[in-house]
Amino acid sequence: MATKKTIKHKKGNVYVCGVCGLEVKVNNPCDCDDCGIVCCGQVMKPKKKK
C-alpha cells in the first residue's frame, strides 16, 4: 500500500503551474486533508525555495 501524499496549504505557500507558469500565493489557508489548486487541468505544485 503506497503512502498517499497529502497537500496541506499553509499561509504564504506559493504554488506554481507547470504548464503556464502561473504562481499563486496562499493568503488564507484551509484545513483540508488533501486539496489541490488546479490550473490548466493539473494540480499546482509548491514552489521550491532556494
Ligand SMILES: [Zn+2]
Ligand atoms: Zn496553468
Ligand SMILES: [Zn+2]
Ligand atoms: Zn482546501
